Amino acid sequence: MTAHQIIFYCLAALILITGLLSVTCPKVFRSAIFLLFSLIGIAGLYFWMEAEFIAAVQISVYVGGIVVIIIFSIFLTEQAGKETRSIHPVRTVFAVLAALLGMILTYLTVLNYDFVESNEAFDLNIPRIGNAMVATGEGGFSLPFEVVSILLLAAMIGCIVVAMRSSITKPDEKKLTQSITEIDEA
Amino acid sequence: MFVTQYIKDVFGAIKSLGIGMRRTLWYFVRPKEIITQQYPDNKDTLVLAERFRGEVVMPHDENNEHACTGCTACELACPNGSIKIVTKFDITPEGKRKKAIDQFVYRLDMCTMCNMCVVACPSDAIIMANDFEHSVYDRTKLTKILNKPGSKVRDGIE
Amino acid sequence: MWSLENITKSVDSWLNLQFSPTIAFLIEAVIIMVLVIGLFAFLGLVLVFMERKVSSFMQIRLGPNRVGPMGIFQTAADTLKLIVKEGFTPNNVDKFLFNLAPFIVMVVAMVVLAPFAFSKGFQIWDVNVGIFFITAVSSLGVIGILTAGWSSNNKYSLLGAMRSGAQIVSYELSAGLTILVIVMLTGSLRISDIINAQADGWWIFKGHIPAIIAFVIYIIAATAETNRAPFDMAEAESELTAGFHTEYSGMKFALFFLAEYANVFIVCAIGATLFLGGWMPLHFGENNWFNSIMDYIPGIVWFFGKTFFLIFVIMWFRWTFPRLRIDQLLNLEWKYLLPISLFNLLLATVIAIAGWHF
Structure with missing residues (x-):
């Protein structure tokens, strides 16, 4: 495994773990912070691909803009500090189903698209x-x-x-x- | 018109900010203007303003004479009772009994340096001194007797 | 001639001869980390001392003068005090976020440093979106402040964080628009391109009217973005005790304090790079005797000289003007700076297209 691959797997692990934490964390403010790290990981992935412009846009729009607005709206909610109430199990089942369906849909789309491997650098x-x-x-x-x-x-x-x-x-x-x-x- | 007012506001703001910044720069480049006193270091050369009120003192002349007649005007004028005058009666050569002060008790710990006693004094017997180093280890030392031992009132002061 | 470019190149080639490229890269990364941390420690010591001296001279005072000659070791003593102090975490705070926040602020300040050119060829990462990278990453600092304010479980901290967020988000607009003016005149986002474009004169001279307007607006917006007086609504000692870092003590407080000064350095370095030519010596025209004399002064001296001049200007602001109220602050941005900088951008476009700049 080259260093290039190691960096990729580190970034992917960061994105997935913090993404998972952001949906499972009972405290809503912490969720927002984990979302922040997940988005930073995606920006890192763009940097890894040497697509610097899109990475900078990712940071400036998603991390610097969207997450700040999410945090502001959390400040305005009443019970930001308390743990969120546990969700009814039926709803959990449906949420998992919806997530799975979305994943399958994305995966099928990815399968149907014929990706061509290219060694050309981006024209930046x-x-x-x-x-x-x-x-x-x-x-x-x-x-x-x-x-x-x-x-x-x-x-x-x-x-x-x-x-x-x-x-x-x-x-x-x-x-x-x-x-x-x-x-x-x- | 709105636009001209807007432009006027902007330039007026820049001008007034410029005036403020020129003033601070003026001081920045002139360290001689610094007014900080490095107190314990310059103790010997320290000069306080004459109007500074540090404590009440009673000046005595070279014959150990003061100007206090013991009229208690200052005691009455003091808003917080820092002054207490103990009087006695002297026998004059003519055999008359004359009122004079025995002890001018001044409590520095209660004094607020309001200057009322100095204003009230008809014979200018007490003044405000510049001294400000009043720290002592015992609070009883702040109760002072202002007339020196053996002093008496100057002649011709009633 | 002696230059930093030769040193970096020889170190790089020597490392690549001795080790494999990956190891050489890692060693270079470690060297850069040490240099960046060293720069930050230096900035913390020097800028705090400078601020205290500048403020005292402007207020007809002496300032620190007891520790060492002219008090130059005062900040070192303060740092030592902060290091040995207890890092206290209050009850009922969100401990994870409370401890994370100072590091977010600090790491953001360090990452922003990457595309800066300190001298010719002395640059960590000459990325092709350099200035955009800087503006994008520096907008993350506000998240650290919001996290600190919220996790402290203190209403003053929360109010300070909210104010700080509103302020930074709005002032970023006009700062970005003024940066765009220079990007438009240069036609590139890369820092080295921007600096090389100023080889025959700095943009503040070459770009005349729009560049000067952009410079003034940039300095105002930069002061606001670093949460410094007259825009220190986030801290506002008189009403919010210390704003978002009220509950912090010891080294965690020191990190916030250091990050504030590091951010001051960064915004001033951006200003120096864009408007005053970065490490480029003072040049007028091409190849004349004046330029060759100026070339004898090394680039790093020019860079730090310009940056510290701008830092002095920002301190000068701070110790001259009274603090703005929150509504005045937002009025200034949305009713004055933003329209003016939009108009200025239009003017700069016309000038850049018509080629009226020098």
Whole structure:
């Protein structure tokens, strides 16, 4: 076994163990921290593959962004410090079933796809990545980019509506409906 | 207009921050301005401001005479009873009995250096001194008798 | 001529001659670890002393002057005190996370150091996404702070951590946008490319208006990201005792303290690399007598000189301005810095496309 392989197995073990811990840990905040390590492991895997750009994106978006937001939402829940209640066994069975089904689905998809082994290094020219982001032709990411931005816009509008409703309901019901329609128009 | 106000705000903020930073830099490059006294080291050259109130003292002149008539104005003026005047009666050469102080008892441990006694004194017999090294091992040492032994009131002070 | 590049190259070739590549790589990794830890210890000692002296001179005081001449051993004595102190873990805290948090903060600060070029050829990892790697990894530090605040089981710590999170997440935006200005002018994320692009003048001179605006905004955002006054809402001694590290003592507290100063060094080193040319000496134009004189000063002196100049500027901020309230802090970011830096980015794009920079 070469050092390269040893590093791969270490990273894979880190991802799997911390991932498992994050779903089994009774304390919700600890789960978030284990999720953090799992995501860092995935970033490490990208670094191992020498895909530095995607690894940095992984860290910046998932670890630096998503986990921080998850931690913030945990802060806002009431019983963050207490252990979560034990789940009804029937629900556990169904959860395991759902996880298994998802795994089988992924595995079948992976089997059906014909992966071609390649020894070529990634072309990690930054201007090329930048051009691919805005290109509309083949290999361009312009459309997915825009679709994601529409999703984000919808999420943002939803956030604003949720945030406004709580503060305006009491004083004036009329104003509330007016402001919501205003947001909808915007 | 909103945009001009916004730009004005930004430049005004930068200007005012610049004024503050210029002031601190001015002090940073002038170590001579430092006002810290390295106290035990510079004990010999230490100069305190004249207005500093350390303790109440009663000045005596070279004939061991003070200006206190024992009128107890300071005792009455003291808000927390730090001063207690014990009087006695001297016999003057003319055979008259004259009131004079026996002991001017001053309790430094209770004094707040409020200066009321000095203001109240009609004959300027007591003043505030600069001395501030009052640490002692026994609290009874803070009860002081301000008139020196054998001293008497200066002539001509009623 | 003597240079660090030759030393690193000869060490590398010697190790590869003696051992197999894997062993040589591991030995190099150990050497780098020792150097990084040494740098951090040095920074902890020097920056704390520097901060205390700068603050005292700005406040017309003397500062530490008892331990050694001019008090230069004061921080060494403080470190010794912190090492021998008991590392106390209070009751009812989440012990695992409580002990993990200082290490997260510290490890993040160490990992961020990887792509920095200290001198020509004296760089741990010249990765092609260098500056993006730095911004991505440095955003992890906030997780350590949030963990510390939450696991301490103390409302002041939790409030400090929440404030710190809100502050770092929002100020990262404008810091990132100002970094983008320089990335746009250079056309590369690689640190060595960014520095080499400044061989005929630093970006703050070559990029004129957008670079100067970006520099000012970057310094403000960097101060906020390191949780220092006037943006020290996370600590806020007067209202939150010490914020997220209230419950920490001994060496764990020292790690937070050290990480704060390491982060100050890191943000200043980023600023020096992007705007002031990193290890690149002061050059104007190409191949003239002025440049050749400047080349006699070694790159590492230039790098540390520029970085310490920026650290001084940040300390100057700290000891001049009063602390902002939390709403003022967020107003400053969202209503002033972010719109200005977006506009500045647009301006820089126009200048980069039209080639109006020097």
